[in-house]
Amino acid sequence: MTALALEIGPTRFAASRVAQDVEADDVRQVPIPADGAWDRCLALLKEVAEGREITALGIACAGPIDMAAGVVAPAEIAEWRTGFAIVAAAEAAFPGASVYLAVDGVCLALAERNIGAAKEAMDALALTVSDRIRGGITVGGFVVVGRTGNAGNIGHVLVPGYDEPCACGSRGCLEAVAGGAAAVRWAQDRGWGGASVDELVAAARVKDEIAAAALGRAGTALGLAIVSTAALLDLDLAVVGGTMAAAGPALWEPLSAAVAAHAQLSYLPGLRVVPSTLGELGGLAGAGLLALTPRR
Structure with missing residues (x-):
């Protein structure tokens, strides 16, 4: 039973498994490719998962996003600029997993509030x-x-x-x-x-x-x-x-x-x-918190 965190930044994808104390486990990063962004992103997630059953995935993405629709449109990823339904794609890739999306700045604030300098x-x-x-x-x-x-x-x-x-x-x-x-x-x-x-x-x-x-x-x-x-x-x-x-x-x-x-x-x-105090991985830590936060 494993939770994953994914951060989609301006230049790179970062992913990790997430421990219950929100510590990132085995962080891996790759540059965003010129095309095939979701395929590369999914490959990275599966590398990090290492065959474990995924129960939750938190995604921090550079904006703009439409959180309710589960759609992202970051300017840096050309094929996603008109909108990519990332939540639906992730749910299809990890059946049964709960997938949560937030813009990277919200994830950053979440991390600073819970485990960083703003706690x-x-x-x-x-x-x-x-x-x-x-x-x-x-x-x-x-x-x-x-x-x-x-x-x-x-x-x-x-x-x-x-x-x-x-x-x-x-x-x-x-x-x-x-x-x-x-x-x-x-x-x-x-x-x-x-x-x-x-x-x-x-x-x-x-x-x-x-x-x-x-x-x-x-x-x-x-x-x-x-x-x-x-x-x-x-x-x-x-x-x-x-x-x-x-x-x-x-x-x-x-x-x-x-x-x-x-x-x-x-x-x-x-x-x-x-x-x-969080370094460059504040957004990834916030994505981990998204994945671990209980929902009613």
């Missing part, structure tokens, strides 16, 4: 800043899902003072300014010679001026978006994870300065912003 907070924002930005919110101790399952999508909150075009079709979205891919492009446009978020973070840590400026710009935008979200929802904590969060002072100092400068409402000065 003592009733009202919190959890976000991961890597190539993309994903987020989820906890209000009154409960993770907010939203009408379609896409609540907490802070990557598409508009940041004042910025006008960069976003992949969603809008302009000035947080992800278009502070996401890792956007920060890399900004640095490259100013002569930086690297190619990835990891390289940008490493360069900023050794005081490369352009890389540090890119991280500083991202940190300021993140701080503005965090304060706006906290003001709207009366939050007392924001947890930041992902590749960019490892950049150290280059990101965290401008982020903290933006929060301090703009958290002026009487209920906001206590707003805390802390690093995640």
Whole structure:
């Protein structure tokens, strides 16, 4: 009797078996293929299952999703952009298993609330800043899902003072300014010679001026978006994870300065912003919690 967790991110699939204490067992990751995404995803799940009977599967997927219909439409997987019925496909692959789907940011918030840095907070924002930005919110101790399952999508909150075009079709979205891919492009446009978020973070840590400026710009935008979200929802904590969060002072100092400068409402000065303790697998841990949570 085995529960599985699956995370569908912007660039890779990750899967694991899930112990009752939500510890991931034998995490495996593969790049998302150019085509045949579900076949590769299913092969990965079966590799992890190793012939065991599967009783539950939790799926964390990059948005947008339609949670009620069990359909996902992540922009990074071309063949799924118009909608892929992943819950029905998983139920067919694992007959008798209970299959649960949530957007990756909701799964991240679920993990932070239960086993991460937000477990003592009733009202919190959890976000991961890597190539993309994903987020989820906890209000009154409960993770907010939203009408379609896409609540907490802070990557598409508009940041004042910025006008960069976003992949969603809008302009000035947080992800278009502070996401890792956007920060890399900004640095490259100013002569930086690297190619990835990891390289940008490493360069900023050794005081490369352009890389540090890119991280500083991202940190300021993140701080503005965090304060706006906290003001709207009366939050007392924001947890930041992902590749960019490892950049150290280059990101965290401008982020903290933006929060301090703009958290002026009487209920906001206590707003805390802390690093995640879950690493890159927060969404996968949340998918495991989805699989293990009892339903009435």
